[in-house]
Amino acid sequence: MASSTVISSQPERPPRPNLAFRRLRGRRSPAEFAAAVRRAAREIGERVSCDARYVGRVEAGEIRCPNYAYERVFLHMFPGRTLTDLGFAPRSAVRGRAARTAAGTRATGTAPDATRVAPAPYDTRNRHDPAGPEPSDPRHEPYGNDPWNHEESDVLRRAFMTGGGVTMAVATLAPLGLTHTAAAAVRPLRRAGGSEASALENAVRRIRLLDDRHGADGLYQRAAAPLRAAYALLDAGATRQTTTDRLHAGAGELAISVGWLAHDSGRFEDARSHYAEALATARMTGDPGLEAHAFCNTAFLARDAGRPREAVRAAQAAQRAGRSLGSDRLMSLLALREAGGWAGLADRTGCEQALARAQALFARGRSDADPEWMSFYGEAELEGLEAQCWSTLGDWRRASRHARRAARLQDPHFTRNIALYTAELAGDLAHEGRPDEAAEAGLRVLGLLEQVQSCRIRTILAATARALLPHRRAQGVPDFLDRHASLPRTGRA
Known part of the structure; x- marks a missing residue:
């Protein structure tokens, strides 16, 4: 993985803060304003996943123009105003570059750059609108009927399609919808620039969003190809040292995301390899944030793989790496990872001490200072991870209480986590001796499996079904057992 300190003669222009949008937020916090956006979306039948980080990116000017779903929501919230009034750039200024370039080529008669690949029109099936990019933040794009079909930006697509250096990677990124062309030509590699780094960062966000909603099964094989492309970009080097740093960080985060997909779909050895790859990248570049993230996931994997002592050591290493980052939420999550390890060792005192630190x-x-990847970590996740600790310790009453809270508190955006917490609740209730409630929770999970594919969740449900077998006469249990038995057998995707 080569790096370069070559300084580009064309520095990237920093985004201009959106002061108009900031004024409209008023005295509300970003989280409060994001909640208002989600409420407004529901009022007009839209589906957006706005959070405080999205609001921050808008106010920082990183999102120059929202996609059409967000546009409708914002104009509903502030009637009589235009996008320009809200501080956004005109859509034509964001989308028009390719068209203007093509028009200029026709007018001047000049041939296009031979190293560039013309972007193919993207599929507009199953969309509310045929276009409507949100160029900087695909995490918050609405889905449509096809989970692989997004309102993606021309800027993002071009990022992995311009220049010979990344043409090799184009076809491998197509499975995630980052490109809609299958350029097979292999050209000499050139150094990557800021557009490639941005596309890599957005690939990480896209994978996380899809996992949040649909689970890991079926995503893992698709996500492995962008990871290979990311390391091909690193091997090619970059035009600026800052871009090199972004590429290393993006490749490391992508390795962790792909590792998590392997982890959640039961491929523990694959996950271990991907996490080790991310850790090596972090150590090589001296990135404490990436190192803390890699150790965090390694600890979680070790706990699930039955290596609790390794889980404790990895969680403690993550805390040492993350201490300088200044994020209390990160340190809270890492304390929970340590608590899970202590629970696996049947060390109730160590577990309770770590849980107390996490809560404080x-x-x-x-x-x-909170890392971007921690957007999933809220009160619901805190409750869910604590429930897992008590379940491991065999305190089923506490486990079910926390699992119930986790399922109730989870944002609807995180469909996979709702299914996970509810599955854990079903198992805890079954062991606690409340089979009717366990069956009811299990049936709710079975209903969510139409949207979520996760080996972890299916494994939990199978254990719950076994625990409920002696309680066939309890209310709801026969229905749950019959529906569970009728689940189609799915191999690893």
């Missing part, structure tokens, strides 16, 4: 750190609230 969580209570300090969010901060700008």
